Amino acid sequence: MHADSPRQANAILKKAVPLMRKMDVAPTPYNYGIWYEYVRQTSPKLNQLVDATIGRLGSLPSFVSKELFHQFLVSEEARFNSEHKDRLEALVQDVSLSTQDMKTNLQSLESVVSKSRKVLSRADRDKHLDRVVSFLDQGTQKALQDAEQFTKDISRVNREVAQLKAELEEIRNNVDLDPLTQLFNQKGLERQLYSLIPSSEDDLSLLILDIDHLKRININHSRRAGTALICYVARILQNRKLENATVARLSGGTFAIVLQDATLDFAIEYAEILRTHLNKQRLKSRNGAGVIDNIQVSFGVATIIGQETPANLIARATGYLDNAKRAGRNRIASR
Numbered sequence: 126m127h128a129d130s131p132r133q134a135n136a137i138l139k140k141a142v143p144l145m146r147k148m149d150v151a152p153t154p155y156n157y158g159i160w161y162e163y164v165r166q167t168s169p170k171l172n173q174l175v176d177a178t179i180g181r182l183g184s185l186p187s188f189v190s191k192e193l194f195h196q197f198l199v200s201e202e203a204r205f206n207s208e209h210k211d212r213l214e215a216l217v218q219d220v221s222l223s224t225q226d227m228k229t230n231l232q233s234l235e236s237v238v239s240k241s242r243k244v245l246s247r248a249d250r251d252k253h254l255d256r257v258v259s260f261l262d263q264g265t266q267k268a269l270q271d272a273e274q275f276t277k278d279i280s281r282v283n284r285e286v287a288q289l290k291a292e293l294e295e296i297r298n299n300v301d302l303d304p305l306t307q308l309f310n311q312k313g314l315e316r317q318l319y320s321l322i323p324s325s326e327d328d329l330s331l332l333i334l335d336i337d338h339l340k341r342i343n344i345n346h347s348r349r350a351g352t353a354l355i356c357y358v359a360r361i362l363q364n365r366k367l368e369n370a371t372v373a374r375l376s377g378g379t380f381a382i383v384l385q386d387a388t389l390d391f392a393i394e395y396a397e398i399l400r401t402h403l404n405k406q407r408l409k410s411r412n413g414a415g416v417i418d419n420i421q422v423s424f425g426v427a428t429i430i431g432q433e434t435p436a437n438l439i440a441r442a443t444g445y446l447d448n449a450k451r452a453g454r455n456r457i458a459s460r
């Protein structure tokens with residue numbers, strides 16, 4: 126499903142709910158989901174199917190909306206995750222069966238050994254030596270075969286687990302969060318802008334900020350201290366986040382903040398508050414490599430113009446950031 130702004134969501138629901146009443150549709154989560162996306166016109170295919178069903182049946186029965194919900198609304202990620210869960214369960218089941226077999230096989234080997242030992246402890250053992258040897262031979266041969274099968278089973282499971290691990294890693298890399306700071310990443314930021322821009326009226330601002338001289342900080346204080354600084358700045362941006370704002374880390378020490386209902390003047394004022402606050406911070410490195418004080422950050426601030434695309438807005442804010450760097454850093458540039 127899509128992350129609409131509360132204002133957009135409200136406008137869509139205002140149209141969806143009367144439609145649901147008119148069609149006498151039960152207020153279930155599935156139905157709300159379907160009618161929301163229907164009014165939003167997210168997918169022409171979904172709207173065609175809804176219209177065709179209503180044309181034929183006069184309404185949209187619950188089982189149909191449930192089916193459509195899973196077909197159109199459950200995200201690819203969720204589908205992937207449930208597919209992986211199923212595969213993992215099947216693997217655990219395989220390991221459990223193989224382990225059970227191996228346990229039984231070990232028990233038979235144990236019984237072979239114990240029977241042989243019993244025979245060997247008898248007074249007339251000499252008479253049975255040949256039989257004991259052959260009995261033990263068969264028992265150990267079988268145990269070897271079973272052990273080989275077990276090793277094969279476990280190797281197969283191990284290969285599948287490695288494959289699953291790689292696929293999960295790939296999915297994790299593709300989602301919207303930055304693993305270091307848990308803020309949105311570049312993709313998350315772009316998605317957010319795509320959903321906000323259509324309803325904004327020249328009052329959506331984007332701040333792109335970059336820690337000054339991070340390379341020098343890495344050299345003087347260690348890369349670990351530089352990374353701790355990135356996380357520290359991320360926490361400050363998150364703690365000082367305005368209502369309805371989005372904070373993202375784009376790369377290295379570069380962050381972005383989307384402000385809704387914010388004029389350019391307001392956004393510049395907010396950037397200045399953040400900049401002066403960051404300047405006053407001191408970060409002590411744990412390994413005794415000194416204190417990073419007077420944290421300096423440069424900002425590029427842009428406010429959306431007309432029908433500007435997210436990519437264009439990001440490029441403009443980044444251009445202003447470059448101007449701030451060229452003008453001497455630790456400052457704000459815009460327009």
Ligand SMILES: Nc1nc2c(ncn2[C@@H]2O[C@H](COP(=O)(O)OP(=O)(O)OP(=O)(O)O)[C@@H](O)[C@H]2O)c(=O)[nH]1
Pocket residue numbers: 335336337338339340341343347348349350351352353355376377378450454
């Ligand atoms: N510690 C740390 N450093 C990073 C990380 N990601 C990127 N960097 C480093 O951050 C540095 C950024 O350097 P530049 O973009 O050249 O800029 P700068 O040294 O910050 O200088 P200005 O931006 O011009 O003020 C590079 O040396 C990167 O290797 C990270 O996750 N942790």
